[in-house]
Amino acid sequence: MTRLHSVLLVLVTIYLTGFPCAASSSDQNFPLTQQCLACICEAISSCDTTTGCTGNVCGPFRITWAYWSDAGKPTVNDEAPESSTAHTNCTVDTYCSILTVQKYMHNFQQDCNNDGKIDCDDFAAIHKLGGYGCKMPELPEVYGQRYHRCKQKVGA
Template identity: 35%
Template sequence: MEYRTSHFVFLFVIIFCCSGFSKFSYAQLLDPRQSVPGWTENCISCICEASSGCNETVGCIEGNYCGMFLIGEEYWRDADSPVLDGDDPSRPRAFERCALDPFCTSKAVNRYIQKFAQDCNRDRFVNCDDHVRLHYLGRTQCSIRINHLPYYQTFQNCMRQLTIESRG
């Protein structure tokens, strides 16, 4: 299946513009005091693409992994349990409400990566390749080989395409 960047970019714009996030800026999610090398808008966008195709209607799969980034409840807790405005992390289904909201789930992923960033691929650098592994495998198993998985291949195709577009 050929990767279609124009479709992805269009979907990304639709997700954040038409879902009530017309004032959304990736910069809002970043805390300059916690800057992590390689953690860019392209990186988080391609993790989203690899996770669900950035499908904001994906819901929960197997009842455990929810939203565009297919995060689990433990991941959400590790990310300090972000919630929608007016919600409380201790309320039933707070995790699901956050995971199913594009802004809140992006915030959870951002917090998780910033909190647990590490050299997962053991190349002595921390970059987006480490972040995609961390997101998919978790902080304790992120060094497991994933190059053969469709998830990782989709991620790599996305990053290649965005790199080509930025040069053109």
């Protein structure tokens, strides 16, 4: 089984069983498909679910404290969002990091490429360029190549 298929399996399991980190019923309005999440993960970190923090970015989705905060500061095991370890603990946890991405995208979803629809291409731009910077003409080279290659494989 390839790493991408493993990631998709984890994502499907999450959708079927729910998130074990803090989430209310209102959090279930998730805009990204499993395939889209997998391709963003693949593009940003080769979906390395064992990665910790490098500088100010953490986990398989390479989430900063500001991104996590803008997503509503989800936490693992009912940890207080104000805890000094809450950001790291959430973003290195596969489930909580996915919840963070979903909530961030729910808050910032927009048509970044002006094609008249909000889809995975827009979410990939928002993830890499931010909710206020996604209107740039194209994705950074390596990230964009990985994203488009994955999208072709899984149909995101």
